[in-house]
Amino acid sequence: MKRFSALLLATAAAMALWAQPAKGQTPSGPNPDKPEWQTIEAFRIGQIPSHALVVPYPANDFKAISEMEYDHSPYYMSLNGKWKFQWTKNPAKRPQGFYEPSYDVSAWNDINVPGNWERQGYGTAVYTNTTYEFDSKWAGFKKNWPEVPTETNEVGSYRRSFTIPSDWQGRRVVLCFEGVISFYYAWVNGHYLGTNMGSKTAAEWDITEYLQPGENTLAIEVYRWSSGAYFECQDFWRLSGIERDVYLYSTPTTYISDFTVTSPLDKKTYTIGQLGMEIDVEGLQPKSGMKVSYTLVDAEGKTVATGSADAKSRLHFNRGLSGVAPWSAEQPNLYTLAINLDDASGRTLETVGCNVGFKTSEVKDGVFMVNGVPVKIKGVNRHAHSQLGRTVPRETALKDIELLKRHNLNTVRNCHYPQDRYWYYLCDKYGIYLIDEANNESHGYGYDSESLAKQPEWTPVVVDRVQRMWEKSKNNPSVTFYSLGNECGNGIVFEEAYKWLKNREHNRPVQYERALYDWNSDIFAEMYISVEGVRNYADNPRMTRPYILCEYAHGMGNSVGGLKDYWDLFEAYPKLGGGCIWDWVDQGFLEKDSLGNDYWAYGGDYGPAIVPSDNSFLLNGLIRADRTPHPSLLEVKKVYQYIKCRLVNPQSLRVEVKNWMDFTNLSDYELTWKVVTPSGKVLKEGKRTVDCKPHHTAVFSLGLYDTTDEPEAYLDLSWAPKKASAMIPAGMEMAYDQFVLPGTPVQQNFTASKLSRKGNTFSCGNLRFEVSAKTGEITTLERNGQPLTASPIALSLYRPLTENDASWGAMGHDWKASGLDSAYTAARSIALDGNTVVVSADVLAPGKKIGTAEMRYRADREGTLAIDCRFVPDTAAVKTLPRVGLAFRVPDADAPTVTYWGRGPVETYIDRNAAGRIGVYTVRPADDFHIYNKPSTAGNHTDVRSASLDGSLLKVTSTGPFQFSAYPYADDVIDRAKHTNEVKPDGLITVHVDAAQTGVGTATCGPDVDYAYRLYAVPYQFTFYLQTRK
Secondary structure: OHHHHHHHHHHHHHHHHHHOOOOOOOOOOOOOOOOHHHOOOOOEEOOOOOOOOOOOEOOOOHHHHHOOOHHHOOOEEEOOEEEEEEEEOOHHHOOOOOOOOOOOOOOOEEEEEOOOHHHHOOOOOEEEOOOOOOOEOOOOEOOEOOEOOOOOOOEEEEEEEEEOOHHHOOOEEEEEEOOEEOEEEEEEOOEEEEEEOOOOOOEEEEOHHHOOOOEEEEEEEEEOOOHHHHHEOOOEEEOOEEOOOEEEEEEOOOEEEEEEEEOOEOOOOOOEEEEEEEEEEEOOOOOOOOEEEEEEEOOOOOEEEEEEEEOOOEEEEEEEEEOOOOEOOOOEOOEEEEEEEEOOOOOEEEEEEEEEOOOOEEEEOOEEEEOOEEOOEEEEEEOOOEOOEOOOOHHHHHHHHHHHHHOOOOEEEEOOOOOOHHHHHHHHHHOOEEEEEOOOEOHHHOOOOOOHHHOHHHHHHHHHHHHHHHHHHOOOOOEEEEEOOOOOOOOHHHHHHHHHHHHHOOOOOEEOOOOOOOOOOOEEOOEOOOHHHHHHHHHOOOOOOOEEEEEEOOOOOOOOOOHHHHHHHHOOOOOEEEEEEOOOEOOOEEEEOOOOOEEEEOOOOOOOOOOOOOHHHHOOOOEOOOOOEOOHHHHHHHHHOOEEEEEEEOOOOEEEEEEOOOOOOHHHEEEEEEEEOOOOOEEEEEEEOOOOOOOOEEEEEOOOOOOOOOOEEEEEEEEEEOOOOOOOOOOOOOEEEEEEEEOOOOOOOOOOOOOEEEOOEEEEOOEEEEEOOOOOOEEEEEEOOEEOOOOOEEEEOOOOOOOOOOOOOOHHHHHHHHOHHHOEEEEEEEEEEOOEEEEEEEEEEOOEEEEEEEEEEEEOOOOEEEEEEEEEEOOOOOOEEOEEEEEEEEEHHHOOOEEEEEEEOOOOEOOEOOOOEEEEEEEOOOOOOOOOOOOOOOOOEEEEEEEEEOOOOEEEEEEEEEEEEEEOOOHHHHHHOOOHHHOOOOOEEEEEEEEEEOOOOOHHHOOOOOHHHOEEOOOEEEEEEEEOOO
């Protein structure tokens, strides 16, 4: 009872503040002993209650409504741009009374709004993941909710002036801040308006009574931290200031204050649109004769529904519409709704509106469905990030949409807060399912008894944030389900939030990641579970909710290994609904070093060493911050593709195709196919259309093809849309499959010839090589006196660590502890046995022996050197290995390009090679090596048949497929590098030819490399042929 009473008292106090009128010139809060930013209750003072976008459009301007051009309205005024700004290190030093118009700010600096102040030269950008940055020695504070630091709490004082247009006279004027972090007070012409501390949703004040003719003064005082920061402990840069749009809008004195549109399909046939509206009108006078009307038009501007009624404080319209075109991410059909407020004479006083999509998203029989069809979430998490901080320019957001659509992603989780309004518009228009998430994360207090989810005092704050999210996006068809927040633990606070949202939202599921097995989530939204863990859920009949991984396949650096394994499961079980990769965009900032070289900065790169940091853990994107894709994005496109083929019969080229699209017949796509040899000879090709309904399979035959005298051929199947859509041009490949067809087997043509020996130098014909007496490695390889290598040909057991390799508890630590990064061979004996040089060696690391190796060197008179190697690791010293193979370096001039026959052109690894197509590729080594933000191994290619260094004409083959990479950097330089500018060419090309290499996995947050893709401490034996030519 005591717990329940506390909850009621907290809620009542908070709501009283929310309703408080904005009066008085001195900020005052519920607790006179503390400023408002140190309290829970003052999360919003004096504001207008949250609502849908109600900026008036020109009367019945359907085009403006459909394109969400409210910012072009005559009743809209942007306050973005240059503001006067004063930054202070703590509240005591802030300029007192600066909000008064008489206060002179002419000497203050200018700052750009929107834009975080740390990105404009003030304060320090801090990155922490799961902890509060102010809970640190740097801030001089220990977490103690609701209090935050005082002595180190930076304050930004913003001021600007504006003039109200003459045609706004006699109208109501509203001030809106779309997003300011963390807390602020606001004034107009010295009149105190109130406060806000929810940083990712709009705060509005009616400022009509405070305006004056001519120039008006607007001021806000922003605090870096407030009690609200305890629920903004997300995995992102901790930044401050005005980060979203600021504007004014004007309405008549009688106005539409809110409207809620519902537009599901009927749940029987999913063909009837159920249009519903709830419209609120304020300022209505008795017997006014005013009317409220609506008109709904389709994409061609044809009217499909109208209605009107006498105006009252709340109106409802409901209507069934048969034959509507449903909205989905695949087919984002939109209608445009205009709502008018008309006076007694029929003159339109105000028009508001929005786009409408008819869509039902629901959980049915344990399966997530859209419009009655099971849908797989092919998703990604997206933080708002750009070079400006968390201010994302519109053109950048549009680029995100283009990349998402072109890479087969259908869902974005708005992690971990509501996004800018324009983002929702883009997702409505172009077709992206959104998981809209409330701005709630208290990770720094964990999930146990201290969790803020279990403290009832926070209930009003969390419910308010959920409500503000819902009010903002309730009319957006792209919003497909809601999320209460992220990583707060679970308890009474989120139980109340769930109940509030379910009471208000009846057409979308609600998820909460930390609910897990508890009742307050419609979806089991787990994160970072292994493939085996997903399988266990799927096989458990007691688990009846849809299973959607809210985060998985952590994309930090060279990562996203094992993605196909997840999707093999997702596609096999109906209740497995897919997931959202972590994450979309790196949160790096492009900076320059002292020499003017670009590099991507991350946590710890700003401020003194005492600044808390989780370093590069925020660089997890499929794309860089400048929207340049990482190689893993192509793997995502391949695994997420909606058209998947299986070769049933190689002789007749009989193919089975599965159409994984949810609402589109495969006949909308054209198949381009060919049978091609490694040399590029096309044996057969064609185009065709396949009729196959969504979620169905079809079988077709492409017929017999001519055999080839080459070792193999490839059946390449490429699918592209016949007609262009907004983001995908006609003919753009959206799915492909490749199958290897048998050819004429070619045996390795090698017969060892007699070797001449002089000391440890051996020759055969024009080929000469020298074996080190110390290491047993080939230190010199020459053809006709011309050196072919610039370093020893060495046993290679290590790779420059990926972020996954080096993460907590991952294998990279064992590799370093085993000494694999400094391993070398020590020859015990070198003997000429017939035509073979036999080297027996120990494999050593500093202070220990980690294995043995035997190398056998043979040569023929055609100029081929064969290297046979057997490596036996000491299982007491080595448990796993990053790679097993050979490495050497050659001069740049010997490899201006390399040509390999294997999987490309994108880099591939054993657990991330679906995107690679077997073919012959010629590349520049520098272009084939992707320098990750924190550099690591890169540029690898799997299933390689041969690789040539085109300058020296040195060609490498093996007895079977191998792995290959070549790049103009030294491995030790890459391994030491912390930033991209530290990796520089040194005049040599590093060449790796591997018999095997460990996959990349996702161990920075999630499963390490799956056991099937690891190299264990067992004996390895391999042969490479180094063919030289005159």
